[in-house]
Amino acid sequence: MHTSRVPRPRVRRFRLRNGLEVLLAPNPASPTASVWVWYRVGSKNEHPGITGGAHWLEHMLFQGTPKYAKGEIDRAILSVGGLLNAFTDLDYTAYFATVPREHLDVLIDIEADRMTRALLMPKEVDRERTVVLSEREGNENWPEFRVEEELYELAFRRHPYRWDALGYRTDIEHMGAEDLRGYYRRFYGTRNAVLVVSGGFDPRAVERDVHRQFSPLPAGGADPTVREVEPPARGERRSTLSGPGTTPLIAIAYRSPSIDERSAPATMLIDVLLGGETRIFSAGGRSRSGEHPGARLYRALVDPGLAVRATSEWRARVHPGLFTVYAQASAGVALDRVETAIDGVLDRLARKGPTDAELSEARTKVRRGAALAYEGATRAGYRLGYFASIMPPGFEDRLYRELLATRSSEIRDTARALFSKDQRAVVRYEVVGGLSVD
Amino acid sequence: MEYGNHDAGLRLLRQSPPAGAASASITYVGPAGYGFDPAGGEGIARMVARLVTCAAGPFGRVALARELDRAGATLTSQIAPESAEITIWGPAAGWESLLELLSHAVLRPRFDSEDIERVQRQLRESQLRELTQPAHRAERELFRTIFPLGHPYRETGWGSARSVGRIDRSRLARFHSEHYTAEGGVLVATIPAPLKRLERASARWRGPFARARAPSSLRPRPVPGHRLVREVEMAGRSQTEVHVGGPSIARNREEFPAAFLANEVLGGRPLLSRLFQNIRERAGLAYHASSDLEAMRLGGYWIAQAGTNPGSARRVAALLIGEVDRMGNELVRARELDQIRESAIGEMALSLETTPTAHELAVDLAYHDLPADYWLGWPSTLRALRPRSIREAAALALDGRRAATVLAGPLA
Numbered sequence A: 001m002h003t004s005r006v007p008r009p010r011v012r013r014f015r016l017r018n019g020l021e022v023l024l025a026p027n028p029a030s031p032t033a034s035v036w037v038w039y040r041v042g043s044k045n046e047h048p049g050i051t052g053g054a055h056w057l058e059h060m061l062f063q064g065t066p067k068y069a070k071g072e073i074d075r076a077i078l079s080v081g082g083l084l085n086a087f088t089d090l091d092y093t094a095y096f097a098t099v100p101r102e103h104l105d106v107l108i109d110i111e112a113d114r115m116t117r118a119l120l121m122p123k124e125v126d127r128e129r130t131v132v133l134s135e136r137e138g139n140e141n142w143p144e145f146r147v148e149e150e151l152y153e154l155a156f157r158r159h160p161y162r163w164d165a166l167g168y169r170t171d172i173e174h175m176g177a178e179d180l181r182g183y184y185r186r187f188y189g190t191r192n193a194v195l196v197v198s199g200g201f202d203p204r205a206v207e208r209d210v211h212r213q214f215s216p217l218p219a220g221g222a223d224p225t226v227r228e229v230e231p232p233a234r235g236e237r238r239s240t241l242s243g244p245g246t247t248p249l250i251a252i253a254y255r256s257p258s259i260d261e262r263s264a265p266a267t268m269l270i271d272v273l274l275g276g277e278t279r280i281f282s283a284g285g286r287s288r289s290g291e292h293p294g295a296r297l298y299r300a301l302v303d304p305g306l307a308v309r310a311t312s313e314w315r316a317r318v319h320p321g322l323f324t325v326y327a328q329a330s331a332g333v334a335l336d337r338v339e340t341a342i343d344g345v346l347d348r349l350a351r352k353g354p355t356d357a358e359l360s361e362a363r364t365k366v367r368r369g370a371a372l373a374y375e376g377a378t379r380a381g382y383r384l385g386y387f388a389s390i391m392p393p394g395f396e397d398r399l400y401r402e403l404l405a406t407r408s409s410e411i412r413d414t415a416r417a418l419f420s421k422d423q424r425a426v427v428r429y430e431v432v433g434g435l436s437v438d
Numbered sequence B: 001m002e003y004g005n006h007d008a009g010l011r012l013l014r015q016s017p018p019a020g021a022a023s024a025s026i027t028y029v030g031p032a033g034y035g036f037d038p039a040g041g042e043g044i045a046r047m048v049a050r051l052v053t054c055a056a057g058p059f060g061r062v063a064l065a066r067e068l069d070r071a072g073a074t075l076t077s078q079i080a081p082e083s084a085e086i087t088i089w090g091p092a093a094g095w096e097s098l099l100e101l102l103s104h105a106v107l108r109p110r111f112d113s114e115d116i117e118r119v120q121r122q123l124r125e126s127q128l129r130e131l132t133q134p135a136h137r138a139e140r141e142l143f144r145t146i147f148p149l150g151h152p153y154r155e156t157g158w159g160s161a162r163s164v165g166r167i168d169r170s171r172l173a174r175f176h177s178e179h180y181t182a183e184g185g186v187l188v189a190t191i192p193a194p195l196k197r198l199e200r201a202s203a204r205w206r207g208p209f210a211r212a213r214a215p216s217s218l219r220p221r222p223v224p225g226h227r228l229v230r231e232v233e234m235a236g237r238s239q240t241e242v243h244v245g246g247p248s249i250a251r252n253r254e255e256f257p258a259a260f261l262a263n264e265v266l267g268g269r270p271l272l273s274r275l276f277q278n279i280r281e282r283a284g285l286a287y288h289a290s291s292d293l294e295a296m297r298l299g300g301y302w303i304a305q306a307g308t309n310p311g312s313a314r315r316v317a318a319l320l321i322g323e324v325d326r327m328g329n330e331l332v333r334a335r336e337l338d339q340i341r342e343s344a345i346g347e348m349a350l351s352l353e354t355t356p357t358a359h360e361l362a363v364d365l366a367y368h369d370l371p372a373d374y375w376l377g378w379p380s381t382l383r384a385l386r387p388r389s390i391r392e393a394a395a396l397a398l399d400g401r402r403a404a405t406v407l408a409g410p411l412a
Helices: A053-060 A072-078 A101-114 A122-140 A143-155 A169-174 A177-187 A203-214 A264-275 A296-302 A335-352 A356-371 A377-390 A395-405 A408-418 B044-051 B061-071 B092-107 B113-132 B134-146 B161-165 B169-179 B195-202 B256-268 B274-282 B310-329 B334-351 B355-367 B374-383 B387-397
Strands: A012-015 A021-026 A032-039 A083-088 A093-100 A193-199 A237-243 A249-256 A307-314 A321-329 A424-431 B002-004 B011-015 B023-030 B074-079 B084-091 B186-190 B228-233 B240-248 B286-295 B300-308 B404-409
Touching (some): A021 A203, A021 A377, A032 A101, A053 A177, A072 A101, A093 A101, A093 A377, A093 B334, A101 A203, A122 A177, A122 B286, A122 B300, A143 A237, A143 A321, A193 A203, A193 A377, A249 A335, A264 A307, A264 A321, A307 B113, A335 A408, A356 A395, A356 A408, A356 B061, A377 A395, B002 B195, B011 B195, B023 B092, B023 B355, B044 B074, B061 B092, B084 B092, B113 B134, B134 B240, B134 B404, B186 B355, B256 B274, B256 B300, B274 B300, B300 B310, B334 B355, B334 B374, B355 B374
Parallel strands (some): B011 B186
Antiparallel strands (some): A012 A021, A032 A093, A083 A093, A249 A424, A307 A321, B023 B084, B074 B084, B240 B404
């Protein structure tokens, strides 16, 4: 027997009058407390000219408010042994900090303050420009980043999923403080935010504190809904990159459903069947070095020596996104052979669906992945905020139930619709300047 | 945390999972690091560490993966110059099954031929990655510059296509039997059960494993004592990696706590450290700028590093070495020291948030044979340190005079 709910701490969920959504998940045994603020805006809310602005703004929210001068947010949290960070995605931007439980107050104060009062001083914005450029340059050193960036460029022509959250280099070079300020004023505000507090705290005291700190904020945050709809492609799109690296890479992306579409659970299970795990329900995020020897891509590509790694990835997104298959060829193996093998794997799944044994194993993975997903205040805060920022209450449990109830025929039919060659984008990366390791 | 007994010489350490945690972790650490790679067989330690998690005992590769999935567990390996760690993580209620699976991996790896061939292919790709990726290349060249031929920290353990190609099943089995031993090894368990039960359950860890003697210790050779700079031109990349580093002290040295704190001030403490503050926050020259101190049983090394635009690489190298020198030449101001110290102490609470993070503390403690109450005394140890002892430890353990600098990437 297994539960049809994801095991998680009890959550009190409410909304302030200004629209801020609040989730409190107390765990009296926890020595730590974690505060997360998720904004339902990300790089999808940029436009050409300000790409990378959401991410740059995320950096700037650590650079000072009238109350917390530059560096004081870091010092306030780190000096008590806390950790803090933030990240920007296509769909959302999240800020978090975890501290020993007795220091929780300061986190709520910081998040309320920087929701609307970040300084964004031109001098500091300019100084941070080289830091975000450096972050981008560091990523560009990896062929995998170049391939993924090219893949999204190729697959999307209208939708803002087209560019990476790091933005185009030329936009970063030309944007200024006013651009960041415009984005901040427009989108950052209570109506677009989810506040999560998890871990060791007194829920009544924290609820009072949340009201005291956040209720005075004006209702703000423009509707972040993206209206652009990516039109169907008129055939397969291909691109070849070349540069330094180890062995050739190939990435194939198919148009995929959004997280709330009916075929989302089957798409997630296709990810498990092909690549061995699915991001949302993987066992604690600690995989066996990314190796899933039972997965179909692994068996078809890595076992016979065509590739040194092969996997799939479906990132659940608010809008229709991409289901991607990646492979890195073994030394001396041509990408044509790798691509033919990938096509064979996808074709077989689309024709016959998974076996009963495979489906049972995939469900086991999902159940086990869910079992420990909420361990620790930080992870609990992440997970609660992630789901609350992209979907309505109860969504995680509904998704979980549907995952466990999806039939083989639904997976086959979804695979058939998903793996349409005229709707795919293919990027190859060829290595130049080959090296020998002897 | 409490130590236990295993009559074959394997040391045991047990602790309970943090309050509210539902997972357990168990780790075997053995004297099986890549510093033990034999001449001509470079890469063997990494191969064994990978292969023990692939197929073991009655389980072939796919069967083991299924068994782990059924248990909701993950099995991973990590390797360093002196040691290899094999860790299983999964639901706390099933810790005895986890221990059983771990025992198969550590004691009875299969070394099936198709797994050997696959791992050889993967290692060859990793060797290329080390040569073509600026961050990896900088680290490789740094170690080769700091440590002389034959030193166990000189190589990074990936070997060459030729050396990995020569490794066959019998060599793997021999390396395994000589290095995955009870003597010289530790078994650390973060489980919801008393020590007695762990002792009983681990009593089954016997056979050749228990009879083998630990390998004779690695003997690091002396390290040259002068500054060197190496530049590795790597065209076609966007960023240049700058690594500065040198030899350091062993973990059991009495100066370690002060050296630890000196490294935290230099670049080890995220966001607060001097490297982060000066290179990123003030100068805007890099996204990442940090330092690491790796203190092992026999010795150690330190690295200060940053990734930067090629046009800034030499300036960043000068800033890195300048901050290293400052640590050994000047006293840390009391306010700066207090802030870093309290941050390091406060972080202990965060380590008790999940089983994996709490488990890491226990593994570190057991491997270095520290007293069971070591972490309880850590805050007072750190608070007793004064600026003078920090400076002296920095001069010893983060010695800029014996540092090498490597720039890998496009060079302006």
